[in-house]
Amino acid sequence: MAETAYWEAIRRAHDEEMARDPMVIAMGEDIGVAGGTYKATSGLYDKYGETRIIDCPISENSYTGIGIGASMTGMRPIIEIMSINFALLALDTIVNAAAKIRYMSGGQIACPIVMRTPGGTAHQLAAQHSARLARMFMSTSGLRVVTPRGPLDAYGMLKSAIRSNDPVIIIEHEQMYNIKEEIPDEEFFRPLEGAEVVLEGSDITLIGYNYSVHLCLQAAERLAKDGISAEVVDLRSLKPIDRETIRKSVEKTHKVLVAEEDEAPVGVGSEIITGIMEDCFFALDSQPVRIHAADVPVPYNAKLEKAAIPNADDVYQGALKVMGKI
Amino acid sequence: MSDADKKRLLREMIFYRRFEDRTFEAYMERKIGGFLHLYSGQEAVGTGVLEMAIVGKGQENDYVITGYRDHVHAIKTGAPAREVMAELYGKENGSSKGRGGSMHIFDASQNFMGGYALVGQPFPLAAGLALGCKHKGTKQIAICFLGDGANNQGTFHETMNMASVWNLPVLFVCENNGYAIGTHIDRSTAQRDQYKRVDTAYNMKSSQHDGMDIDNVMPAAKAAIDYVRNEQKPYFIEFMTYRFRGHSMSDAKGYRTKEEEAEWEKRDPITISSKKLIDAGVITPAVIKAWEKEIDDEIENDIIKFAEEGPEPKVEDLHKYVLDDNPDPRWIGPLQK
Secondary structure: OEEEEHHHHHHHHHHHHHHHOOOEEEEEOOOOOOOOOOOOOOOHHHHHOOOOEEEOOOOHHHHHHHHHHHHOOOOEEEEEOOOHHHHHHHHHHHHHHHOOHHHHOOOOOOOOOEEEEEOOOOOOOOHHHOOOOHHHHHOOOOOEEEOOOOHHHHHHHHHHHHHOOOOEEEEEOOOOOOOEEEEOOOOOOOOOOOOEEEEOOOOEEEEEOOOHHHHHHHHHHHHHHOOOOEEEEEOOEEEOOOHHHHHHHHHHHOOEEEEEEEEOOOOHHHHHHHHHHHHHHHHOOOOOEEEEEOOOOOOOOHHHHHHHOOOHHHHHHHHHHHOOOO | OOHHHHHHHHHHHHHHHHHHHHHHHHHHOOOOOOOOOOOOOOHHHHHHHHHOOOOOOHHHOOEEEEOOOOHHHHHHHOOOHHHHHHHHOOOOOOOOOOOOOOOOOOEHHHOEEEEOOOOOOHHHHHHHHHHHHHHHOOOOOEEEEEEHHHHHOHHHHHHHHHHHHOOOOEEEEEEEOOEEOOEEHHHHOOOOOHHHHOOOOOOOEEEEEEOOOHHHHHHHHHHHHHHHHHHOOOEEEEEEOOOOOOOOOOOOOOOOOHHHHHHHHOOOHHHHHHHHHHHOOOOOHHHHHHHHHHHHHHHHHHHHHHHHHOOOOOHHHOOOOOOOOOOOHHHHOOOOO
16 A cells, blocks of 8 residues: 555556556647646656657647547547646537447447546636536536546546546546545556445435545534534446435435535536435435535636635535534 | 449449439438438549548458548448448448438448548547557558538647647548538638648648549549558548539528539539540440449349338337447446445
8 A cells, every 4th residue: 555646546547557558548738748737647758658648739629539539449548638628629529429429330439538637626727727517528428427536536447447448537626636545556446337435424415526525524524523423425426326325325314415516507416416306305304405616607816716616614514504403 | 444443433433323312312202311411423532532542341441431421431431332221211220220320320340430410520530540540550541531611620720730740641531512511612711722721731741633533533542542551641632523412401502503503513423434434435325324224223122122121229229339338347337335
């Protein structure tokens, strides 16, 4: 076991898979000579060369499309998009091509690409560098969407994503790249599907994904001091969603809160709560609550930004509301 | 080229014309739904270019990709015509098992990597296919057929740049038929000559040729394909052509004159090749008549029959092919609790 940062875990997964399979390549802006904005491919250019660590011009839609085309010949491209905002430029090739080629070819052609991108707010990056957008990808048939919360999943899910035959979107987070965790030295895999109970509890279920899992864990610590036992569920995969794990937890606690960093309309929270209504409505003892961002473009001003984005205190207060304490 | 090959190519073009004409009829009979974009008028380009490529040899083929006007490219690459027709009928025995339709013909067994309905989307996909060929060192190339209208998409510029910077073995074939759907090229495009849009801008070799006479198409295509394969670099080749029918079936062609259409029809690729071969004494008009009869019989008795009699996809298979239907649980899960 070694303490490993999130970015190091991603780098290790790249390195191992590229060493194993010559069909694995990485593409993206500044990932090679410059070493990668988040260091996720640092050192790999020297090891694998420019034909396998491909520095791309600032042409997100078409280099993603080139990765997709290469994947149709059996290659396994890992495409880094520097910010999920820029992934909007690549929506045509991701949503209209990668997500649909298997289906519209009647199952003849797979597009086994991995697209990694950070989706989330950092510090005062303003409206065009702070999008989250998970909800946009999770509503697209033909994609897998996963949200590793820490180094263990960042490594294990990337390894699985590279080997899976489906297009996989991995949504990372700028504030998570330096999170550290002990991970095994020997190779392991973490599956792309399945939510995970990361903290067991009995009074309320707090559901998060990506960075909001950490907000839920912080809120659970405070709730414990109030004598409230919170269970924290990490969705891990937004497409497909593991409704069974959610149902089991809600049937145990009878109360639920969903925390998302994105804006609420047509969001992750609405989808999860709808699923709960359909699967275990009668298990609920109180009204579900969702914690989410304000429905505004993310402001630059630090005070306004803080007001727009949910934090652990918002989750804590929301939980108290579900519990009928406020 | 031997007389036998010249005759074969003329017969192929007549087949493609009559195949497309028959899809028109089936569309009017409502046997074919959705959109239908016909290739009539442009046959010399697809036939001539692909005659010079590696096609019909299964997995050894060059990779071919195009837009939604894709029936003829698919057949010439090696897709069985009856399966293409069955696809238009939405049948399980169609090229894409009825999931794609006219605009999305695929035959992976022949490296025909699809028709796409997003104008310009095949540019990067083609460059990616070429990246795959180069990476594996197979000497195959990728060939991308698109119209002049596609060249106003961002993907055109982005892909020309990357294909050039990365020396990808891809041939971009521009079938310049003068219209982007119903807008004339002079009203949509600052540079009328498409091949000029890549030479200095993207440092890519390019050229422009007549696309109505297959004897003009083939030598130009051969030189371009040889260049791409041997030099491992991209090439952009433009053929001046015309589509005799509308953009799609819903097009009344109100944007162009009868006089213009008549001028181009004088240069019908089938008429040109027929006249040359008759004048040279290689065939007689009676031979062509006999071919037309044979072709119509084949279309009716084999191709249409195959499509008509093919089964519909099963509704219980609705969710097949969305993702890998037999995923490896080690990568997919479920998560061990």
